[in-house]
Amino acid sequence: MEGWVIAIIKVVFIWAWVLLIATVMTWVERRGAAMMQDRLGPNRAGPFGLFQPLADGIKLFTKEEVLPKKAHKVLWSLGPLLFALPAFSAYAVMPFGDKIVLGGKEIILQVSNVNIGFLYILAIGSLAVYGIVLGGWGSNNKFSILGGLRSTAQLISYEVPLGLALLAIVFVYGTFSLRDIALAQQGTFLGFLPNWGIFKQPLGFILFMVAIYAEANRVPFDLPEAESEIVAGYHTEYGSMELGLYLFGEYVNLVTLSSLIVVLYFGAWHIPYIDVSKFLGPVSWGIVSFLIFYLKVSFFLWLFVWVRWTIPRFRYDQVMGLGWKALIPLALFNLFITALFIQLAA
Amino acid sequence: MNQDPVSQNDQERLGELVTINIGPSHPAMHGTLRVVTVTDGETIVKAEPEIGYLHRGVEKLGESLTYHQFIPITDRLNYCSAITNNVSYEMAVEKLMGIEVPEKAQLVRVIMMELARIADHEVCVGILGVDLGAFTPFFYLIIQREEIYEIFEWYNGARLTNTFGRIGGLDADLPDDFEERWRELKPNLRKANEETEKLLTHNRIWMDRTIGVSAFSPEDALNWGFTGPCLRACGVKRDLRKDETYCMYDQFDFEVPVGKNGDVFDRYKVRMIEMEESIKIIDQAYKLYKEMPADAPLKARVPKVIKPPVGEVYSALESPNGELGFFVRSDGSNKAYRIKIRPPCYMIYQAFNDLVKGEMIADLIACISSLNVVAGELDR
Numbered sequence: 001m002e003g004w005v006i007a008i009i010k011v012v013f014i015w016a017w018v019l020l021i022a023t024v025m026t027w028v029e030r031r032g033a034a035m036m037q038d039r040l041g042p043n044r045a046g047p048f049g050l051f052q053p054l055a056d057g058i059k060l061f062t063k064e065e066v067l068p069k070k071a072h073k074v075l076w077s078l079g080p081l082l083f084a085l086p087a088f089s090a091y092a093v094m095p096f097g098d099k100i101v102l103g104g105k106e107i108i109l110q111v112s113n114v115n116i117g118f119l120y121i122l123a124i125g126s127l128a129v130y131g132i133v134l135g136g137w138g139s140n141n142k143f144s145i146l147g148g149l150r151s152t153a154q155l156i157s158y159e160v161p162l163g164l165a166l167l168a169i170v171f172v173y174g175t176f177s178l179r180d181i182a183l184a185q186q187g188t189f190l191g192f193l194p195n196w197g198i199f200k201q202p203l204g205f206i207l208f209m210v211a212i213y214a215e216a217n218r219v220p221f222d223l224p225e226a227e228s229e230i231v232a233g234y235h236t237e238y239g240s241m242e243l244g245l246y247l248f249g250e251y252v253n254l255v256t257l258s259s260l261i262v263v264l265y266f267g268a269w270h271i272p273y274i275d276v277s278k279f280l281g282p283v284s285w286g287i288v289s290f291l292i293f294y295l296k297v298s299f300f301l302w303l304f305v306w307v308r309w310t311i312p313r314f315r316y317d318q319v320m321g322l323g324w325k326a327l328i329p330l331a332l333f334n335l336f337i338t339a340l341f342i343q344l345a346a
Numbered sequence: 347m348n349q350d351p352v353s354q355n356d357q358e359r360l361g362e363l364v365t366i367n368i369g370p371s372h373p374a375m376h377g378t379l380r381v382v383t384v385t386d387g388e389t390i391v392k393a394e395p396e397i398g399y400l401h402r403g404v405e406k407l408g409e410s411l412t413y414h415q416f417i418p419i420t421d422r423l424n425y426c427s428a429i430t431n432n433v434s435y436e437m438a439v440e441k442l443m444g445i446e447v448p449e450k451a452q453l454v455r456v457i458m459m460e461l462a463r464i465a466d467h468e469v470c471v472g473i474l475g476v477d478l479g480a481f482t483p484f485f486y487l488i489i490q491r492e493e494i495y496e497i498f499e500w501y502n503g504a505r506l507t508n509t510f511g512r513i514g515g516l517d518a519d520l521p522d523d524f525e526e527r528w529r530e531l532k533p534n535l536r537k538a539n540e541e542t543e544k545l546l547t548h549n550r551i552w553m554d555r556t557i558g559v560s561a562f563s564p565e566d567a568l569n570w571g572f573t574g575p576c577l578r579a580c581g582v583k584r585d586l587r588k589d590e591t592y593c594m595y596d597q598f599d600f601e602v603p604v605g606k607n608g609d610v611f612d613r614y615k616v617r618m619i620e621m622e623e624s625i626k627i628i629d630q631a632y633k634l635y636k637e638m639p640a641d642a643p644l645k646a647r648v649p650k651v652i653k654p655p656v657g658e659v660y661s662a663l664e665s666p667n668g669e670l671g672f673f674v675r676s677d678g679s680n681k682a683y684r685i686k687i688r689p690p691c692y693m694i695y696q697a698f699n700d701l702v703k704g705e706m707i708a709d710l711i712a713c714i715s716s717l718n719v720v721a722g723e724l725d726r
Binding site: 146310 | 364372373388475477480484485486552706708709711
């Protein structure tokens with residue numbers, strides 16, 4: 001019985017926490033963009049405009065829903081749901097800290113430590129493309145269809161290098177469980193390098209980063225919603241909270257993907273050379289590990305913003321070319337090298 | 347609209363082709379342009395521009411307004427660089443009346459026109475970046491354009507539609523602290539351009555997106571009547587400031603940049619270099635201006651009511667977009683009998699189908715931004 005209560009508390013907590021980060025992210029995106037572009041950004045609602053996301057939320061909720069003529073009603077309303085749901089559920093297997101010992105009971109900071117964490121994230125992540133395609137198709141708008149088609153091709157192509165890069169990680173750590181991978185990154189190897197994924201898989205990390213930017217539909221891979229070309233791509237026709245789900249789902253996705261980067265390549269809650277857990281009590285270490293984790297996550301969230309406002313967008317065929325001609329061969333090469341090293345070491 | 351869309355071969359697979367109507371209300375169609383695009387997947391089979399959504403009867407207005415009343419109307423042609431339009435029109439009427447404009451007024455015109463050129467190019471390059479997904483350089487440039495508009499505003503109160511000058515010269519001299527303002531503005535302009543170049547020019551994505559996109563040969567460009575940066579990007583060194591000089595441009599030392607392939611990248615690059623050259627011209631013009639006596643005349647002797655002799659004249663200058671010409675025919679009354687405007691982008695936009703055929707939708711957007719088609723002067 002107690003296990004259930006703890007599980008529910010964990011679910012509610014991480015759900016609210018991810019929502020909070022995603023909400024703040026919309027603010028960070030706009031203020032960050034403003035900072036780079038010599039302007040102020042939203043600064044009217046609350047201190048530093050921090051309540052701007054709230055105001056946007058109220059606006060989106062109270063707006064009228066407009067269904068375009070000849071739109072496919074079922075697909076139309078299914079689109080945003082199918083996009084937002086996977087974004088929220090992918091976090092279920094994400095570790096977000098080490099563990100807390102409360103009343104002699106050890107609580108791991110992860111909703112569910114399944115031993116196929118990897119596959120779960122890949123599977124759920126791939127579902128999001130349906131939201132985009134169905135929304136684009138159901139809108140009965142040529143720009144939306146173009147956006148939907150672009151995203152199908154793009155997401156499917158970039159899932160291959162993403163999967164291959166992850167496979168190399170599995171080779172290195174010998175497990176599919178995200179928590180086990182996180183735990184394995186403590187300490188050092190070769191005497192001086194932290195035991196982090198990025199040092200064991202430098203090429204894999206680069207491939208993973210590129211693929212993740214494509215998966216998240218972010219600049220330079222934001223073709224499905226390239227506003228100057230196809231108006232707003234798959235969500236051209238959407239308004240009110242249906243649009244809100246698309247926009248918000250994107251930020252939730254960013255949180256998930258940034259967390260994944262940290263877990264796989266940046267040592268999760270570990271700090272190189274120092275084992276902080278030795279100096280802290282069981283409760284405080286749980287909280288500190290949680291904070292360390294999200295400090296790292298926030299850096300990668302900021303990186304998303306940074307890249308978005310710095311570089312231009314690829315063209316459709318260039319995205320495909322990069323995916324199939326560069327990333328996939330490199331990912332295969334990386335896999336081969338990794339396997340070779342493991343074989344030689346063994 | 348011409349209803350001959352596609353070739354015979356294409357006609358057979360018309361079922362596979364999709365007609366996409368881009369504009370007149372679309373984020374990348376600056377103003378109210380409209381392109382009816384026939385696409386095969388993302389590849390453009392045919393792109394037919396349809397114009398006229400911003401038609402305001404400017405030329406007809408010229409027939410019912412007096413010569414001076416028409417100057418504010420010319421502001422509304424290429425609204426990114428209104429001063430060039432004003433001067434071009436004034437030059438046409440002056441040529442018709444045989445008026446010799448005092449040198450001091452000519453120098454002030456040069457200074458203001460070159461500032462307008464920089465402002466126009468900044469908008470064009472910035473928007474090109476936005477359309478290719480690079481949002482940030484736009485702000486660096488637009489802030490500097492704002493500073494240029496400050497100078498305009500402080501010259502005669504108007505920012506966008508300046509109504510600069512009068513027939514025969516100017517109504518007002520450069521204000522006293524121009525030198526100070528210009529000294530302040532110049533490094534900022536250069537810095538903004540430098541930052542833009544850093545963000546774009548050698549950026550691999552930017553190069554991939556622009557080099558070789560909608561390339562045009564010099565022969566085609568000349569046959570279609572290209573002028574301005576778009577022609578120079580093709581490698582034809584033609585600049586009315588040098589070739590058919592006016593306003594003492596022959597006394598300034600400046601380069602005319604040319605490109606090689608006539609693609610989007612060359613057009614971008616030509617505009618970037620032209621901005622730098624314009625800064626040089628302003629420096630030289632201001633130096634000459636300073637040497638003029640303070641009480642030198644700003645306006646030639648012109649009658650109160652402008653009544654040019656019967657006759658017709660065509661006069662053109664190098665506007666930021668290319669050759670901007672005014673044809674004025676007078677019947678001796680105080681209103682023109684006919685005014686015809688030759689906007690540069692009208693000729694350039696004709697070739698749009700040839701420019702983007704076989705490219706992708708994203709290239710169409712890049713092309714239309716790099717041509718700098720301004721609906722105001724296109725539709726008139």
